[in-house]
Amino acid sequence: MNFLSLFARNLRRGPYTEPFPFGPPSPTPKRLRGRIAFDAATCEGCLLCEKLCPSGAIKFTRTPEGMTFDCWHPTCVFCGTCEFYCPTKAIHQTNDWHLAHFQSEKFGMTEHGLIPNLVCADCGGKGLNTVPNTAKVRPPLSAEEVVQLRARCPKCRNKFLKSRGKKP
Amino acid sequence: MANSYAILIAVLLFPGGLFALALGLTLKGADRRVAARLQGRVGPPLTQPFFDIVKLGFKRTMVPDTASETVFLAAPLVGTASMLLAVALIPIAGVYNPDPQIGNLLVLLYLLAIPGVALMIAGSASGSPYGAIGFSREMALMLAYEGPIVLVVIAVALRTGLAEGHFPTFSLAEIVHYQQAHGAFVLDPVMWPAAAAFAFFYPANLGIVPFDIPEAETEVLEGPLLEYSGPALALFKIMSALKAVVVLSLGVALFMPLPLTGGVGLAAWVGQQLVLVLIGVTAVRVSRGRMRIDQAFVFFLKWPLLLSAASLAVAAYYTAGGAL
Amino acid sequence: MTVLARLKNLAARSPWLYRINAGSCNGCDVELATTALIPRYDVERLGIQYCGSPRHADIVLITGPLTKHVLEAATRIYAEIPDPKVTVAVGVCPISGGIYRESYAVCAPIDQYFPVDVNIPGCPPRPPAIIEGVAKALEIWRQRL
Ligand code: SF4
Numbered sequence A: 001m002n003f004l005s006l007f008a009r010n011l012r013r014g015p016y017t018e019p020f021p022f023g024p025p026s027p028t029p030k031r032l033r034g035r036i037a038f039d040a041a042t043c044e045g046c047l048l049c050e051k052l053c054p055s056g057a058i059k060f061t062r063t064p065e066g067m068t069f070d071c072w073h074p075t076c077v078f079c080g081t082c083e084f085y086c087p088t089k090a091i092h093q094t095n096d097w098h099l100a101h102f103q104s105e106k107f108g109m110t111e112h113g114l115i116p117n118l119v120c121a122d123c124g125g126k127g128l129n130t131v132p133n134t135a136k137v138r139p140p141l142s143a144e145e146v147v148q149l150r151a152r153c154p155k156c157r158n159k160f161l162k163s164r165g166k167k168p
Numbered sequence B: 001m002a003n004s005y006a007i008l009i010a011v012l013l014f015p016g017g018l019f020a021l022a023l024g025l026t027l028k029g030a031d032r033r034v035a036a037r038l039q040g041r042v043g044p045p046l047t048q049p050f051f052d053i054v055k056l057g058f059k060r061t062m063v064p065d066t067a068s069e070t071v072f073l074a075a076p077l078v079g080t081a082s083m084l085l086a087v088a089l090i091p092i093a094g095v096y097n098p099d100p101q102i103g104n105l106l107v108l109l110y111l112l113a114i115p116g117v118a119l120m121i122a123g124s125a126s127g128s129p130y131g132a133i134g135f136s137r138e139m140a141l142m143l144a145y146e147g148p149i150v151l152v153v154i155a156v157a158l159r160t161g162l163a164e165g166h167f168p169t170f171s172l173a174e175i176v177h178y179q180q181a182h183g184a185f186v187l188d189p190v191m192w193p194a195a196a197a198f199a200f201f202y203p204a205n206l207g208i209v210p211f212d213i214p215e216a217e218t219e220v221l222e223g224p225l226l227e228y229s230g231p232a233l234a235l236f237k238i239m240s241a242l243k244a245v246v247v248l249s250l251g252v253a254l255f256m257p258l259p260l261t262g263g264v265g266l267a268a269w270v271g272q273q274l275v276l277v278l279i280g281v282t283a284v285r286v287s288r289g290r291m292r293i294d295q296a297f298v299f300f301l302k303w304p305l306l307l308s309a310a311s312l313a314v315a316a317y318y319t320a321g322g323a324l
Numbered sequence C: 001m002t003v004l005a006r007l008k009n010l011a012a013r014s015p016w017l018y019r020i021n022a023g024s025c026n027g028c029d030v031e032l033a034t035t036a037l038i039p040r041y042d043v044e045r046l047g048i049q050y051c052g053s054p055r056h057a058d059i060v061l062i063t064g065p066l067t068k069h070v071l072e073a074a075t076r077i078y079a080e081i082p083d084p085k086v087t088v089a090v091g092v093c094p095i096s097g098g099i100y101r102e103s104y105a106v107c108a109p110i111d112q113y114f115p116v117d118v119n120i121p122g123c124p125p126r127p128p129a130i131i132e133g134v135a136k137a138l139e140i141w142r143q144r145l
């Protein structure tokens, strides 16, 4: 008579159904792997994510303004590889799953970002305004030095680090 | 002439036709809603079967290349027509008495077999292998359940007829009147085996779990209905809604008519059907799995047949003995 | 409102779903089954029923990247579905190819072969996302009746 007690319980307790889509959806788990978010200000420009993405959803392109980032959600498989390997977590997965869209919006389902160009503080040449990779620099850089380093083009960054190494 | 108008109204408006259709669809909606509740879901609105029928009306009917078109399209019409007539044959205690010209219990038994036959024809005419499987399953099931139901009907007829002091009566109106005067048959231990056999018959006839074998969606993709679409499918849905009303009201008329009249009688009749659906169909449907066709066949040849044969013997012995 | 428009409004509340598995890895199909069966996501509230036969379908859910092998069968089944119908691509596979994109063995994206109306990205999409997509498909279905 197990099923009778089940019936009684279900009738007494009422439906388990979530109100969605008529009401708000129930809270989403924090670690759900959903929509990709990209933060251009913290990207190192290492292109690891583009290389490692198994479905080729990420594309970096050089444009006159700098380097653009595009992640096309209709091909991203939400594996999390990009976030896992990203040294600065500039790319990360939000728990936003509201991705269903009409066919007309298909090619607009991208996460877009731009890493702007900069003019080197030393030589006046062109560079990208990326976060410098400072993980292996010994002794660690101070916050001030990081800002100085960031304002330079790649060649001058190398010079800056070398000269810093000789100083003490 | 007035008589034929009355028959026409009985077939098309009340209690057949529109009224029965509305009732059948509402019963189905209630069944779906309560089933959902028993499973802990919200379920569709009560009027969902109406939406389904209207929706099907807007779709296109496709006839498969392999089907024979005339038979394919005629089968649902025949089934629905037979059920329209069948509703008009069954009295509602104290509310409606069918014109004896339309037919009696025996005619009703024949009419009851027609939807099954229509499904078989539909299945074989569609030219689909799944339809053919559905056809063979439907046939096996019909062979199994038709025997017991005939015995049940004869037992009831015998009981009433002999108690009234004449030959077994096949007039449903008379059976209903007898019960209204002497108490319903469900309360009479002599008729319990017959009532039990009937209880097995009606899920089988209505194609409800555990006996929905011919139309098993997950096995044979709804069998005979596989190739139907649009209005033709809607006709089949209407047919099964009407059939639910026919079988339920036959059960009510055979075993539990109430000594009420007028609006109260009608409301009570509808209420009886609702209770029967919720207990006999919904609860069973939600808690049981589907049988295999061989299991169902053996099952029907065992219990309902035994029960109905017993009921016939007991009814005959008891009433004959009582009369002597 | 005319009678016809009113009837159409009623009819729009009864969409029946049919799934075509066009070479899916089964992830999306499991999610579809979950959406259909679990009381928590009861789709019957929307009047939705999953049907076994393409002839009863109103909304077609296509999963999988449409492998070369299944292309012909999928096109034939698609043609069996009576008009009006709405097509929904479930998972990233049918939308773009997803993880199988540019493989020699798949014909993705499926919009080269079927007039897709709604896309539900995800690998696999979670049930509420599927319901959201189906709700979008219902809007189109209402217009198309
Ligand atoms: S989650 Fe996976 S598929 Fe999506 S962008 Fe990142 S690496 Fe590529």
Ligand code: SF4
Binding pocket: A042, A043, A044, A045, A046, A047, A048, A049, A050, A082, A085, A086, A087, A088, A089, A090, A091
């Ligand atoms: S997002 Fe992360 S992994 Fe990708 S290029 Fe920027 S820093 Fe490198």
Ligand code: SF4
Binding pocket: A077, C023, C024, C025, C026, C027, C028, C029, C063, C064, C065, C090, C091, C092, C093, C094, C098, C099, C122, C123, C124
């Ligand atoms: S989208 Fe992902 S889960 Fe769905 S079929 Fe493709 S690979 Fe499988």
